[in-house]
Amino acid sequence: MSNLLPNEPELLQRLIDGDAEAFRSVYEHYQGKVFLFAFRFTKSHSQAEETVQEVFIKLWERRMLVDPAKRLEPYIITITKNFLLDGLKKAALDRGLQHKLYEQMQALQHHSVDELIAKEIARLQQQAVDNLSGQQKRFTCSVGRKN
Template identity: 50%
Template sequence: MSNSEKGLLLQIINGDADAFAEVYELYKDRIFAFAFTLTKSKEIAEEATQEVFVKLWERRNQIDANYPLTPYIKKITYNYIISFFRKVKLDRQLQQNLYSNMEALRNTNEDELLQKELNKLYQQAIEQLPQQKRTAYMLSREQHLSYEEIALQMGISKNTVRNHMTEAIQFIRNYITNHTDLACLILAFCLHKQGS
């Protein structure tokens, strides 16, 4: 757990709305993707995402700043989805829709699903690169240009291109490593469904 995350949590506990907004930006996509994977409904996933953060804010005094936020926020998400499943039992149409969505998910090859999620994380990482690094990386990976050709096209030195590439690759690796929890959750869910 980083000191910056602990600092954010302490600020949230003290009612800092700006710190809460920062945490929202950090976690909203992961929560939405997890909820969407389980329900296959954009509307329900959006509702779940909003509800999770409402509950997080309401229960901010229960947050322990000495522990990472991820397990705590996952628990809130999990509880919301379970509550949703129980609610669905009372609505036949919703139940039928959910059943169809789950069947589609169960029939998806788990390797294919995991690869899809990893590709999504890869694209997200690229989008977060600074402009110069992103340009150099895309010219190398997508257009297969040499460092010398990239340097010529971007008007920078070959050594600068090399530095951009090294830092871009490191950032992308770190980003995917730090976000693979979602992909693993999805894979585990699929394996559970296939075994049931």
Template identity: 45%
Template sequence: MSSELSNNEKGLLLQLINGDTDAFAEIYDLYKDRIFAFAFTLTKSKEIAEEATQEVFVKLWEKRDQINTEYPLTPYIKKITYNYIISFFRKVKLDKQLQQNLYRNMEALRNSNEDELLQKELNKLYRRAIEELPQQKRTAYLLSREQHLSYEEIALQMGLSKNTVRNHMTEAIQFIRTYITNHADLACLVLAICIHRKMG
């Protein structure tokens, strides 16, 4: 938010509370790109990011009477965004395709160097999922993903058949996907950090 707007922010918020659509449009222009960037960073989906942006401003308009003009608007919009993303995670838990997409997107973020803090938190979540795997599945998964061994090499090292290793890997990947999307408390921690970095 520019210094000029900061000096007039209280008046702008009072106009919004009173239902001034011009004030709402000005606030929309100021914040829409930040909200979209956050949602797109997480979901890697333009459609979902656009939907999230629109929903946040619908909620802002509906709840404008709850705005406290003694404080900046940023924390209030963060709260609305945070609540929307929690709802998104709940939806993902019921939708297998969204669950798989979210897993892939979190994997991409985990391997990205664009935001070291976000990467660190995603790594923690990912590691906790791996630690919950049964021992043989965990061993096979780590040999494949961290030591880059082939299924045949893993089978020889573990004294298993190649098909057993393949089954271990399939089940381990599915478990990690489910773990990440079902642990809303951990996921929301990542989201809170992302919101803070993208909108702070």
């Protein structure tokens, strides 16, 4: 199964032209992957969420660089990788960040698979209410989502 958005080339042209609805479709399609990928590298839900925000804000700001004839995913991967790598490089120089990262990594390592799922679900549920609504609000401002 293709991971392409339906009508991706057309959608991308609209994105480049500044169409908020097109941006929203792109966001909805790719944000899940970006989140999960970011979670594997940041070991933190809030940082993974932050990554999603930064990546899509960057995509919006640099939409002129999108090539509608090409798939968007590699471009999103590049933005995401760069953002995450920058974060890891910062942690290389910052003892505090590094310690925190180690703790987050350990927290994940010491739990069984089932336990982990249950815990993440509980936390995410809370965040869904607290953070994600904020995140959505933020996007609503720039996207003008109809509701």
